Amino acid sequence: MNIFTILISTIFVNNYVFAQFLGICPFLGVSSKTETATGMGLAVTFVVTLSSVITWAIQKAILDRFGLQYLQTIVFILVIASLVQFVEMFLKKSSPNLYKALGVYLPLITTNCIVLGVAILNIEKGYTLIQTIVNALGASIGFAIALLLMAGVREKFEFSNIPKPLQGFPIGLITAGLMSIAFLGFTGLV
Amino acid sequence: MSAILVPVIVLGVIGLIFGFSLGFASKAFAVETDPKVDAIKEVLPGANCGACGYPGCDGCANAIVEGNAPVTACIVGGSSVAEKIANIMGAEAGDVVKQVATVLCQGDCDKAKDKYVYTGLRDCRAQNILAGGSKACSYGCLGCGTCVDVCDFDAIHIVNGVALVDKEKCVACGACIKVCPKGIIELVPYDNQVVVKCKSNDPGKVVRQNCSIGCIGCRICVKSCPEDAFSFENNLARINYDKCTNCNICAEKCPTKAIFSSITKVEEQVQ
Numbered sequence: 097m098n099i100f101t102i103l104i105s106t107i108f109v110n111n112y113v114f115a116q117f118l119g120i121c122p123f124l125g126v127s128s129k130t131e132t133a134t135g136m137g138l139a140v141t142f143v144v145t146l147s148s149v150i151t152w153a154i155q156k157a158i159l160d161r162f163g164l165q166y167l168q169t170i171v172f173i174l175v176i177a178s179l180v181q182f183v184e185m186f187l188k189k190s191s192p193n194l195y196k197a198l199g200v201y202l203p204l205i206t207t208n209c210i211v212l213g214v215a216i217l218n219i220e221k222g223y224t225l226i227q228t229i230v231n232a233l234g235a236s237i238g239f240a241i242a243l244l245l246m247a248g249v250r251e252k253f254e255f256s257n258i259p260k261p262l263q264g265f266p267i268g269l270i271t272a273g274l275m276s277i278a279f280l281g282f283t284g285l286v
Numbered sequence: 287m288s289a290i291l292v293p294v295i296v297l298g299v300i301g302l303i304f305g306f307s308l309g310f311a312s313k314a315f316a317v318e319t320d321p322k323v324d325a326i327k328e329v330l331p332g333a334n335c336g337a338c339g340y341p342g343c344d345g346c347a348n349a350i351v352e353g354n355a356p357v358t359a360c361i362v363g364g365s366s367v368a369e370k371i372a373n374i375m376g377a378e379a380g381d382v383v384k385q386v387a388t389v390l391c392q393g394d395c396d397k398a399k400d401k402y403v404y405t406g407l408r409d410c411r412a413q414n415i416l417a418g419g420s421k422a423c424s425y426g427c428l429g430c431g432t433c434v435d436v437c438d439f440d441a442i443h444i445v446n447g448v449a450l451v452d453k454e455k456c457v458a459c460g461a462c463i464k465v466c467p468k469g470i471i472e473l474v475p476y477d478n479q480v481v482v483k484c485k486s487n488d489p490g491k492v493v494r495q496n497c498s499i500g501c502i503g504c505r506i507c508v509k510s511c512p513e514d515a516f517s518f519e520n521n522l523a524r525i526n527y528d529k530c531t532n533c534n535i536c537a538e539k540c541p542t543k544a545i546f547s548s549i550t551k552v553e554e555q556v557q
Binding site for chain 2: 154158159162164167170171174175178181182185186188189190192196255256257
């Protein structure tokens with residue numbers, strides 16, 4: 097598959113949040129303000145891209161060679177958790193301001209299923225290294241877009257007259273559903 | 287046998303590699319933190335309520351150690367926490383004055399005039415956008431209860447069109463102060479019985495036209511105060527709470543009763 101097609105496909109058509117329903121937890125949890133949404137989007141982009149490359153290398157170099165494909169999940173989780181930990185330490189030292197801005201969302205990336213999802217799907221689809229990187233980049237850009245759109249909508253909720261039973265998460269979930277339907281409009285683009 | 291051994295070894299080796307590299311990284315990227323920060327973190331309530339104005343208790347602890355915040359920064363913890371922090375920092379805590387949020391407006395539906403009838407969203411921020419709200423006085427409480435919505439402690443309520451704080455329930459977290467579009471909620475010492483409950487900077491004549499309980503700037507309180515606790519600026523009297531002795535003279539002399547006194551209130555109830 098051509099690189100451009102993969103990029104468009106992961107950002108819009110097969111958006112990981114709206115079409116594949118991965119990473120819903122931070123999508124709903126961190127989308128109440130646009131600033132934090134941007135920070136989370138950037139952090140996820142970084143971790144997803146890096147972890148995809150490392151997991152791809154481990155899969156090809158170790159798991160495939162020893163026929164240990166069934167260890168995929170546990171090894172990938174190990175990689176992701178260590179990577180997030182490493183990124184946290186690195187940021188704390190090199191850029192305390194960014195570290196402060198991301199705050200608690202940084203360690204939370206470990207439990208973001210989009211990270212594991214992208215890593216596993218890269219292998220399942222038999223991507224090459226370049227395709228893997230592009231897919232990871234597209235997935236995280238798609239995630240960041242979804243997060244930003246949702247944050248923009250949810251900031252408007254503050255001033256709107258929402259019926260009491262729907263206030264808070266219920267209206268958030270309804271909005272997420274409607275946005276997901278809207279993204280169906282991209283089907284057939286690729 | 288090898289079916290078990292190989293995965294165990296592979297996983298073990300991968301784990302070890304990551305473990306060692308993380309261990310190495312934590313040494314290489316170690317950021318020296320002041321041991322005082324951890325000690326203060328232990329003492330703080332840990333509720334991360336943000337009442338101190340810093341992001342969570344961690345932020346507060348850092349600010350205290352860096353000297354940006356006083357040892358009394360934690361409002362919720364009160365004097366006991368302040369004392370412990372003072373011990374850690376090697377400073378005197380001094381007395382922490384318990385404060386409560388107070389709405390500085392008494393212009394309820396009977397006393398304040400309206401300039402139009404507002405029928406929009408029940409939110410003060412929305413109403414404030416519409417020509418500064420429906421009250422004729424542009425400084426007064428809009429009474430839509432946005433402060434009531436943000437209060438986590440059920441300490442503020444709308445009584446006859448004006449917000450009123452329940453002194454016993456208020457923890458001075460400052461949520462209502464931040465959200466009020468008119469900026470008429472302020473922290474006042476809990477023990478203080480006398481408060482100028484008006485924020486209008488309009489000249490006396492305008493205040494009189496708009497509201498029967500506003501400060502008209504007559505300065506009787508300034509002249510009558512034996513402790514010289516009043517200051518006067520922008521047509522508005524202000525009490526210096528450090529000097530006020532709750533003698534209640536100003537509240538009795540105030541012609542419009544804009545100076546609220548809980549002493550007078552209690553007497554009225556008794557009678």
